Amino acid sequence: MYGRMTRIQTSPDTLEKGIAFFKETVVPGAKSTPGNAGAVLLVDRKKGTVVGITLWDTAQALNASEQFGISSRTQSAAATGGQIVNVHRYEQVIADRAQPAKAGTFVRLNTVAGTPDKVENAIKFIQKQVLPALQSQKGYRALIMNVDRTTGQSTVSTVWDTQADLEASESKVSSLRRDAADAAGAADVKVEMFESVFAEVKQPSRV
Numbered sequence: 001m002y003g004r005m006t007r008i009q010t011s012p013d014t015l016e017k018g019i020a021f022f023k024e025t026v027v028p029g030a031k032s033t034p035g036n037a038g039a040v041l042l043v044d045r046k047k048g049t050v051v052g053i054t055l056w057d058t059a060q061a062l063n064a065s066e067q068f069g070i071s072s073r074t075q076s077a078a079a080t081g082g083q084i085v086n087v088h089r090y091e092q093v094i095a096d097r098a099q100p101a102k103a104g105t106f107v108r109l110n111t112v113a114g115t116p117d118k119v120e121n122a123i124k125f126i127q128k129q130v131l132p133a134l135q136s137q138k139g140y141r142a143l144i145m146n147v148d149r150t151t152g153q154s155t156v157s158t159v160w161d162t163q164a165d166l167e168a169s170e171s172k173v174s175s176l177r178r179d180a181a182d183a184a185g186a187a188d189v190k191v192e193m194f195e196s197v198f199a200e201v202k203q204p205s206r207v
Helices: 012-031 059-064 066-080 116-135 163-168 170-184
Strands: 002-009 036-044 049-056 083-097 105-113 140-147 153-160 189-201
Touching (some): 002 059, 012 036, 049 059, 116 153, 163 170, 170 189
Antiparallel strands (some): 002 083, 105 153, 140 153
């Protein structure tokens, strides 16, 4: 599976407009585009940060949907008076879902600016070290890893039932971050917390 992740920065006061626009316009548009496999919207209500994700069955479907991506992110920014911060395209290499995707959950988004030659090392580290450490934690719902093999950048999202579950898991993963960065050839790991306000994903429970 492949994805396009768009980050928009807006005011917390206009966040609800952005959420409504995503649900009412972006999601139906994505669903009507060939090869779409779902959509997810993450928000930080205090900062006004919005991360919209559309998922695609193949790299070809992702590329073919580019015009949809351009129009939807431009309109999304206009709807909130916000600014498009960045757009990333990636391959989904790990999708461990103990529970199905749903809104109302909480997400820790880890971004690693690694190097292309270390992508496979990073994937193996997440599979063998991070995933087993999290699967037994209370409230664990999913771990999703995305990579850009050209740049070496990767994201690892862990999904939790409640904010308390997310916070309680921090001690388990914080000690692994330095090793994860080393495995990916990165200096450090950027960590952010989000609320998932929309999540519909068409895929098996575990990939």
